[in-house]
């Protein structure tokens with residue numbers, strides 16, 4: 001299935017592909033958190049949903065639950081990319097800096113998947129120069145550069161929005177969000193500044209990161225805020 005990141009994609013995050021029918025009306029894609037699922041490749045084989053899948057197999061060293069061998073973790077992601085329903089795979093920027101990560105990205109691309117190169121900071125929002133550097137590196141090694149940081153203040157959130165705007169003006173395809181309470185509004189506002197992916201659980205109680213809105217809420221916030229014709 002195809003998925004374009006030329007415009008905003010709301011990805012319903014889940015460990016259970018059986019959630020797809022509930023997500024269908026509000027989301028543009030399903031983010032399948034393979035690291036949180038039991039037998040994820042079986043789940044993909046059985047998938048008969050309509051939404052394209054963005055597959056994530058988040059490593060434990062990046063805040064996820066995949067704690068096995070790095071080559072096996074990336075091989076599972078490549079196997080996912082071979083499934084027709086998987087349109088994109090998420091690979092951590094740190095992996096893409098290594099030979100095994102570069103090789104996995106090439107194999108996933110050969111299988112037709114778009115690469116979302118991701119960076120997470122679960123403690124803070126780095127300085128502007130660091131945000132800019134990370135986002136550009138991710139957007140260069142991947143097709144979409146994704147940066148999820150933790151905001152503690154309004155200034156943190158504002159810095160992330162500013163960097164999102166600048167990267168988009170340069171022509172990078174990026175997705176940004178600030179985790180935590182202080183960053184929550186960025187999930188709705190960053191698409192106005194160019195962010196191309198928003199993550200939200202179908203049920204608000206099933207959040208996969210701090211500060212996420214439920215999918216229905218994020219959809220209406222993004223649609224309302226992005227309807228400004230000047231953007």
Ligand SMILES: O=C1C[C@@](O)(C(=O)O)C[C@@H](O)[C@@H]1O
Pocket residue numbers: 013031033056058090118148177178179199200208209210212
């Ligand atoms: O990397 C991301 C972004 C995210 O951490 C968020 O903050 O919405 C949620 C994760 O499921 C996804 O893989």
